[in-house]
Amino acid sequence: MLDLLPRLRRFATGLAGTPADGDDLCQMTLERALANRHKWREGTRLDSWVYRIMRNIWIDEGRAATRRRQTFVADEAGLAVGAEGAQEPAVELSMVDRAMQSLPPDQREAVLLVMVEGYAYKEAAEIVGCPVGTLNSRLVRGRDALLELLGEVQ
Amino acid sequence: MTVSRDELAAFADGELPAGRAAEVAAAIEADPALAREVEAHRALRKRLAGHFAPISQEPVPDRLADMLRPGAAAEPTGVVDFAAERERRQPRPPVPRWRWVVGPALAASLALVVLFPRGDGGSAPYAGDRLASVLDRTLVAEQAPGADTRILLSFRDGDGEFCRAFSGTGGSGIACRDERGWRIETQGEGSAGAQTEYRMAGADEASVLARAQEMASGPALDAGEEAAARAQGWR
Numbered sequence: 001m002l003d004l005l006p007r008l009r010r011f012a013t014g015l016a017g018t019p020a021d022g023d024d025l026c027q028m029t030l031e032r033a034l035a036n037r038h039k040w041r042e043g044t045r046l047d048s049w050v051y052r053i054m055r056n057i058w059i060d061e062g063r064a065a066t067r068r069r070q071t072f073v074a075d076e077a078g079l080a081v082g083a084e085g086a087q088e089p090a091v092e093l094s095m096v097d098r099a100m101q102s103l104p105p106d107q108r109e110a111v112l113l114v115m116v117e118g119y120a121y122k123e124a125a126e127i128v129g130c131p132v133g134t135l136n137s138r139l140v141r142g143r144d145a146l147l148e149l150l151g152e153v154q
Numbered sequence: 155m156t157v158s159r160d161e162l163a164a165f166a167d168g169e170l171p172a173g174r175a176a177e178v179a180a181a182i183e184a185d186p187a188l189a190r191e192v193e194a195h196r197a198l199r200k201r202l203a204g205h206f207a208p209i210s211q212e213p214v215p216d217r218l219a220d221m222l223r224p225g226a227a228a229e230p231t232g233v234v235d236f237a238a239e240r241e242r243r244q245p246r247p248p249v250p251r252w253r254w255v256v257g258p259a260l261a262a263s264l265a266l267v268v269l270f271p272r273g274d275g276g277s278a279p280y281a282g283d284r285l286a287s288v289l290d291r292t293l294v295a296e297q298a299p300g301a302d303t304r305i306l307l308s309f310r311d312g313d314g315e316f317c318r319a320f321s322g323t324g325g326s327g328i329a330c331r332d333e334r335g336w337r338i339e340t341q342g343e344g345s346a347g348a349q350t351e352y353r354m355a356g357a358d359e360a361s362v363l364a365r366a367q368e369m370a371s372g373p374a375l376d377a378g379e380e381a382a383a384r385a386q387g388w389r
Contacts, residue, residue, distance in 0.1 A: 002222045006210040009218070013209050023215060030221045096205040114167060115199045116206045121169050140160050146198055 001033070004047055007117065011051060014112040015058045017101050025061075029054040051117075051127045055109055062105055099149040107142030110135050115143070157181050157188060166195035281329050281336035289318055289329055289336045293384060295377040306359060308380050309370040316388040319359075319366045326362045328369065331388040340365045 008029065013022030033040075033050050040049050100108055106128075113124035125135040157165075157178050164170050165178045182188045281289060288303045297304055303322035311317050317330040317339065329336040340362060375383060 002219065005214045005218060005222070006212075009214065010206050010210040014206055019209065022209075023218065026218055027221070030218065034221065094205070096202065111202070112206075115202045118203075121164075121167070136160065136164070140163055143163060143195065143198065146202075147194055150198070150201070 001030075001046065001050065004050060007047070008050060008054065011112060011117055012054060012058075014100065014116060015055065015109060017097065025054065025058055028057050032057065048119075048123060048127050051113070052129070055127065058109075059105060095150060099146050102149065103142050103145060107138045107145065110138040111142040111146065114139055159191070162188060162191050163195050166192045166199070279338045280334060281338060285320070285322075285329070286336050289320065289331075290388070291384070293377065293380050295380070306363060307366065307374040308383065309366060309374050310372060311369045312371050314371070316383050317366070317369060319362050321359050321362070326358045328362060328366055333389075339369070 005026075009019075009022060009026050012025040012029070013019050016022045016025045029050065033053050036053075040046065100111070103111065109128060110124060113119045113127060114121065117124075119127065121132050121136055121139070124139075125132045128135060161170065161174070161178060162182075165175060165182075168175075170178060182192055280286075285303060288301075288305070292301070292305050294305050294307060303320055306319040306321055306326075308316060308318045311330055315330045315332060317328055318336075319328045320326060325341050327341040328339045330339050331337075
């Protein structure tokens with residue numbers, strides 16, 4: 001699993017948006033993976049198993065964060081106060097980061113799994129826990145959005 | 155033969171079955187537009203992979219690697235001591251977020267009563283006694299939901315002065331503490347001529363908060379920082 005760590009950090013950063021949040025996500029993932037290691041079946045791919053744990057945690061955290069937002073701030077107020085906390089420590093986001101962050105979670109993870117982590121559609125679908133067709137259409141939409149945002153040339 | 159856009163993408167990903175892939179390859183050969191699209195997909199993939207590659211190449215932080223080293227995190231029984239691990243882990247300083255500070259105040263302050271007293275003239279107005287005492291004494295965390303004048307948040311401006319965004323029926327604004335008192339920096343639009351007794355919190359406060367964000371040199375003060383600032387008289 002130590003060998004997997006660099007890749008896990010990459011995936012976590014892509015999901016979470018910043019290296020710091022990514023490492024926190026990584027840490028939670030490792031904690032859960034270690035606590036549940038008896039559930040991993042010998043002979044299955046360890047990397048897919050851990051990736052799945054990570055994306056599940058990320059999805060759950062995202063839902064919780066959305067709920068908190070909805071509880072405390074009306075949409076209008078939230079917008080007026082400043083897009084996503086304009087006063088947080090200035091993190092200069094690159095074009096790619098910004099474009100990735102603009103994708104809905106399901107598209108973002110599909111794009112990351114296939115285009116960054118290099119999983120086949122089928123493997124990525126297993127990690128996400130959805131049919132291949134569903135993953136494919138998320139990937140297509142996410143990719144189209146990125147092409148639009150980033151332009152087709154480098 | 156027609157090639158769908160999905161198929162082109164799948165082709166670029168190497169996900170088409172061999173037979174179909176050969177057909178699509180032939181179609182691409184014959185059609186520069188298709189070729190360009192496949193190229194765009196490949197370029198995007200390359201760009202994304204290149205963007206994230208450095209993360210997987212840099213050294214893994216110890217706090218993560220240590221969790222996986224034999225003996226480091228595991229007790230003799232093989233049970234991982236997460237509590238100890240958590241203690242060892244470097245806590246990241248909490249980042250105060252505007253919405254946590256601002257949200258409850260905005261949600262709760264539907265209407266705000268009282269005049270907005272003015273200072274004694276001069277170029278920059280200063281808060282009158284009543285407002286000044288609210289500014290001096292009230293902490294965001296402690297104020298009553300129905301208070302006449304509410305503090306929305308506190309922050310330091312570029313000059314290091316403590317400033318507080320407030321809201322009341324008479325209007326909302328931002329006051330900064332200098333040697334003379336609470337100098338009114340900004341007043342929410344429409345605060346001067348408000349005729350109705352009850353107004354929705356909203357546009358006014360939003361513009362004040364937007365202004366606060368421009369003025370502030372850092373995040374809003376959290377409860378502890380605010381209490382400390384009050385203890386030293388906001389100076």
